[in-house]
Amino acid sequence: MNFDIENTDIAWCPGCGNFGILNVLKRALTELEINPQKLVLVSGIGQAAKTPHYLRTNFFNGLHGRALPPATMIKAVNPDLKVIITSGDGDMYGEGGNHFIHAIRRNPDVTAIVHNNMVYGLTKGQASPTSQVGFVTPIQVDGVFEEPFNPLAVAISLNASFVARTSIHNLDLSLNIFKQAIQHKGFALVDTFTPCISFNKINTRKWYEENTYVIDDGHDPTNRNSAFSKACESYPWPLGIIYKSPTKPSFEENLYIYQKNNKPAINREVQWDKLKALIESKSV
Amino acid sequence: MNFDIENTDIAWCPGCGNFGILNVLKRALTELEINPQKLVLVSGIGQAAKTPHYLRTNFFNGLHGRALPPATMIKAVNPDLKVIITSGDGDMYGEGGNHFIHAIRRNPDVTAIVHNNMVYGLTKGQASPTSQVGFVTPIQVDGVFEEPFNPLAVAISLNASFVARTSIHNLDLSLNIFKQAIQHKGFALVDTFTPCISFNKINTRKWYEENTYVIDDGHDPTNRNSAFSKACESYPWPLGIIYKSPTKPSFEENLYIYQKNNKPAINREVQWDKLKALIESKSV
């Protein structure tokens, strides 16, 4: 499997954490032997959301904040495809917040990798929902004072089926988590800390190194309450698989059409006889 | 204080739980001696959202799902007003889900009373985000299978400043909680169980009676972890004040304009001298 793409002019700043995420993602896909023809990368808009352009595969680069709804339906109409979302913290938790909640409730079998740089990179440095208190920007001139959005805690409160956090300074951990997330059946969230070297001078690579730790085996990711308290930790922030809810059926599995027969919806045809009968039933 | 309104043709079905909520709300306002002229009721669209029409006060009955943004700004530009939102489960957690998250993060000093009947009443019986698994409707013909939205758990994951649940079959508890919520400084969520007698034949008044209990004094609402595990309980569902986060400043308090001076924004004037100076500063 070769996901490299030629002649691409990558629009990211040299040194951006997104390069690391791109590379780890490519490696995870290669190691998992995923067929690029059967993979769709879905994204919204933002720096993170440009990722699909830098891999050789199918992609759907939609609107800012709106990656999850198309991703959900792409998977639903053709469960043979692997669907991965690459999104930013603003894309996923800001503009896309409502879809985040409700996609988790649906639990489609897709993986969401959120490049969490705690800032709006593409639009030049405004606060994102995950910006920490005190973060000063051209709009938040007195610093952010809103409670930072804690994606892990929220996902756990929604009983998401797979909730993890990694930080791109830790490549091995990231690779491991990406692979597990991609293999997980159901909605998998990987909140990925990553530095924006241009607009976030606080949460740098060094900051992430110093303010995170990898959780040890003692953590039981199937215990929702302890997962919640783990998710609420900060300074330092825990990295690892925080929560996995007991095997939940995925959105597609719950759909009636796949209950008896797993032929993808896209390959099904109009039931003309039944339609004729339905129409005729309206004669009385 | 008299909140009664004359000659009103109430559009609710006789027997609807909303009548109970209306009455308890009126009583709470009366007992708290709130001045109708200084009160604004804000709502979206739905049966619950019609509530403001049945009280004698100021009201802003906006769009479906969009009660929180105007409520936030009404309070921000005039903190002298008391602002209460009356909303349905679809209005607040469905269409309005993104505002729910972010309003909690901002923590405006407003009270949100959500009439949670676990169904879309006004549009005739589709599932709402809080509909329980298995609930059959004209659209969810095989029953709901999505994870029900747990507003308390989500609010706690967002570190909301006041999170409570009541059920309208318990009028005393409801009155008590409404009053505390209205008096609370910061965003107060009161998820209020209420029967929809026309479209929810499962979660009836009797069902609420049988499937809820009032939490006792042993529960410490300031402990976030135990609040979370309390919030996740079901069959029976706990009623009471589940969580109160340690005194957080409200949105308005955080705004720079009120830091030195609490004159409402609506009473402030253009600073012509400063504007002149600003313009002139552009001459170099």
Next chain:
Amino acid sequence: MSQLPLSNDISIVLGGEAGQGIQTIEQLLTKILKLNNFYVFATKEYMSRVRGGSNTTSIRVGSHPLQAPIERVDLLIPLDKEVLPRLQHRITSQTIVAGDMEALETNLKIFDIPLKKLSKELGSEIYSNTIALGLILSLLKTDGQIMEKYLGKYFGAKGEKLVELNIKAAHLGFKHGRELLENGTVRFPELSISDIQNDIMINGSEAIAMGAIAGGCRCIASYPMSPGTGVITFMAKVEHDFELIVEQAEDEIAAINMAIGAWYAGARAMVTTSGGGFALMAEGLSLAGMLEMPVVIHLAQRPGPGTGLPTRTEQGDLELALYAGHGEFPRIILAPGSLKDAFYITQKAFNLADKFQVPVIILTDQYFVDTYYNIPSFDLSQIKVESCIIEMDENYLRYQLTDNGISPRGIPGKGKGLVGVDSDEHDEAGHITENLELRVKMVDKRLKKLSLIKESAIAAKIYGPSDSRGFIISWGSTNRIVREAVKHLGKKDLTHIALQQVYPLPENLRHLLSSAKHTIVVENNATSQLGNLILRETGFQIDHKILKYNGLPFTVEELMHTISEKIS
């Protein structure tokens, strides 16, 4: 308003509170009338509440096809005291009012049928409606056997006891009716019958939904909103049989983005909504424009702005449909005028979307989706699902620049290629570009499709000669009402143009206008949005506008009146 004289159809109005069961009588009545081989038309107007309020259903029964509401009421059955005052303006000395005088608290001269009392004699008040049903059926001189048989079928599932009592109740009403007929107090014209045994009776929502299924729709994602909800509800009801994915989205934004995702992956998909929900989809519409992704949108209009009148009707969102979405891209807007056409046009909408890779909007309204009448069954042999999806080779380019602007559309996993789509301006492979020459090519490519789309626009229906002195133009749900009014007026020099595609406008409209002298447009809105569109698109200025915007559809008499005024 002067009323259409009683000719060969009879107009019945049932009125009452929500929850009082008018819907049941309506259903039984229209079905039984149809079984009696009468043509039937039914339309309703109702308040936005689940219980209470005051709602009416108007039913026309006749010996020829009926597809429009009239003002005249021949027989009024009020089930509630609100009805009489509300319908006052429609009651004339010719109107027969029959009901429970005591319950109605009226001093109008009405035929007192003590429904409640009679019902109680059968053991409960619940039979009142069935008694009223029997009454109506007998006044229309229908066959008691057919009634009995149908009631048996209808109540069958609820047990024999109920069947028996309901039949008894119906006969009671029937008897009362017969007395009124026999003593000559009620006299309706004799209606001849036709063989309409195989006709079907459906409403607008059903016509759209069945058209969608016939169009190969595999997925509908929507957020409930009156009056758009009927379509998804119907599709949910039959989702097992037709292997549909029916998803209630968290909001309209999710819905349109889901539908676009489904098309991308290879499944035909649609959304159904009303104006407010459609407004929220505007950005998604623009996305479809940029991605060149087909998508079908059913927009059932109701009066706005804002929440407006949720259960009423209006044709107020044409301009919204025309211009929603930022930037410039082509679209198609269809507006079926009859239930028959709604089926075929919706079916076609999916093929058009697929062929031209553009959003297709089907504009209906509350009046249209809630109205039903009998029509011949659909001919499925004349339609097919024309999928344009190709098998990709290795060098596949999603946005290949072609002469006519259409690039062959592949889907992920089908063939050796890869499918990349992007909401940014993109190159042929779908990758983001800032090459400004390519930008121009891509704009031209997208807009170029409009000329092809124009060529295949659905022609307007033309009733009358093409060299008439007067032209009367209508669109969508208003077409059939204008049709009947014009017919009754019987003016030779008046030609009716009934549009079923409003954008791009069909060639035959342009052609007729080029020589038109006197023109009238009829629209169920306040600002004449079609008139504005015609002016913008053809430079042709309409002379007269007949507009209505109180939340109700036009009636035949009202149009006869206003049209006469304008042409005299």
Next chain:
Amino acid sequence: MSQLPLSNDISIVLGGEAGQGIQTIEQLLTKILKLNNFYVFATKEYMSRVRGGSNTTSIRVGSHPLQAPIERVDLLIPLDKEVLPRLQHRITSQTIVAGDMEALETNLKIFDIPLKKLSKELGSEIYSNTIALGLILSLLKTDGQIMEKYLGKYFGAKGEKLVELNIKAAHLGFKHGRELLENGTVRFPELSISDIQNDIMINGSEAIAMGAIAGGCRCIASYPMSPGTGVITFMAKVEHDFELIVEQAEDEIAAINMAIGAWYAGARAMVTTSGGGFALMAEGLSLAGMLEMPVVIHLAQRPGPGTGLPTRTEQGDLELALYAGHGEFPRIILAPGSLKDAFYITQKAFNLADKFQVPVIILTDQYFVDTYYNIPSFDLSQIKVESCIIEMDENYLRYQLTDNGISPRGIPGKGKGLVGVDSDEHDEAGHITENLELRVKMVDKRLKKLSLIKESAIAAKIYGPSDSRGFIISWGSTNRIVREAVKHLGKKDLTHIALQQVYPLPENLRHLLSSAKHTIVVENNATSQLGNLILRETGFQIDHKILKYNGLPFTVEELMHTISEKIS
């Protein structure tokens, strides 16, 4: 394209990667030129990336007001090797290119200034830009003292060492420039100077933001979106001084609903966005229509559909602004054509919104918001905040039916009344109603306001006689470019109509059109949206359309060329 001959202005282009510091040179250069009493105009085009890419800033320096971009480049300073190939079409034999030959890897004949080497001699590469600055300033024969003084001020905060080194660097460049002048290789026309000491230099975003502050705006809620973000950023910068509430909303839907809430409670509020964000506000716009709530929306256009070209320009959202929102309600759409007008028109927008209780949309675009030039300072004595809020009595009715459709607007807590507003159709007190006669009255009330609004429409600027043979019409940001082109063309029989209000169209446009013979519209879009609007509103068909939609604004020469073609 033929280029405007060098007359009394000089055109300088700086090009380089994002992050390379062109913005700093640009700022220093324009400021210092202005201090030298030259007129200055600067506009930029840039790629959607934070680092890298290839961006240019075009600066015109002259002895008379300059307010439009030109094609001609007199002096090009490329800081990166991408610039020369990208600007090839604008480089002629007359263009002076000066730069670091080694870094540029070019074989064009350019004046080699070894910026990097010289800079390193000062101890670091970072002085390259300042050297280039000095070079330009000397070629323009400006005063070295002024330069030195300004650099001192600019770098002052960063310490004396830096000041010193930068001044040294500038003088190094200055020296190189003088050599080129002295040996006669470079020769620019002598520019006379005017006293523009007190002129201010601002860009479009600043003009809008300051206009808003002068309009009494107290609150701005928005979600970041290029090119709309500049306005909220500026307001945030000055929020302390002007006691503003500046809120970044979670999405555009929240933003518009917040702004509407603020107006309801009595604070003037606005939002700023671009096409995609505005599309999301469509439902909220309709809400404002129904509530009759004032609201001001700044819509800075960029090329669509979808995400389009985020950092480029287009006038492609006029129709969206015109028709966004479901249902029928009036609105006002303004499109300032100059920076001066942007200030006054934005100020006025708040008064108009307040007076007529309708949404007011200010349409600009990326070109407009990012462009700056010097203009006389604003006269604050001629403007005021005209608040129409009343003190309520006990019987206050928010939607009182009045002759002109405007109901006095109260706010909660002010006076004895209560303020109820409702997105459903409502009665005079704001309570939900299903009275259909009242519905008609309320529709009429809302729409009636349009005639008052028309009366106070901002007149189009007319340049030329009203009985010209030809009329050339433009709107918004394109006005000043057309203005200069028409001026240079110097045709007597050509009158330029520059619209600053596009809806409702001003009376003077209608009037002129009624006798117009030959008309041309100039628009920065692909489908001539203003032309369509004029046709729809006046029945007048424009003869020729000059359209551009590659993401860049028109240039003067280009317009001279295309206009000549159309009128010949």
